[in-house]
């Protein structure tokens with residue numbers, strides 16, 4: 001007598017189930033632990049694979065490598081010191097100094113904040129950056 005592949009008990013009425021994609025022949029009691037196994041009809045398997053569409057990553061952006069100069073110039077134009085801009089943005093002036101010297105790279109949240117406060121664009125399309133190289 002065949003035994004259940006899950007609990008090992010002898011099986012009177014064998015049931016085919018799938019558990020995580022693996023087919024088991026099990027007893028009635030274990031059958032409820034998996035999905036009923038229905039071999040797909042051949043016609044359904046012949047389905048041609050959908051052509052992989054290449055989606056152009058048009059909105060891929062990167063931090064402008066010129067960000068230290070952009071931040072500095074925009075801040076100067078507004079006549080703000082690091083401290084004043086830092087106060088407006090509720091950020092540390094020391095951080096702004098580091099960004100302007102290029103020692104530190106602002107993360108996206110900070111960069112977006114700078115864009116808003118200074119009215120500048122710090123993100124450029126990655127494509128454009130490659131072209132200008």
Ligand SMILES: [Zn+2]
Pocket residue numbers: 004005006007008009026027028029030031
């Ligand atoms: Zn069983």
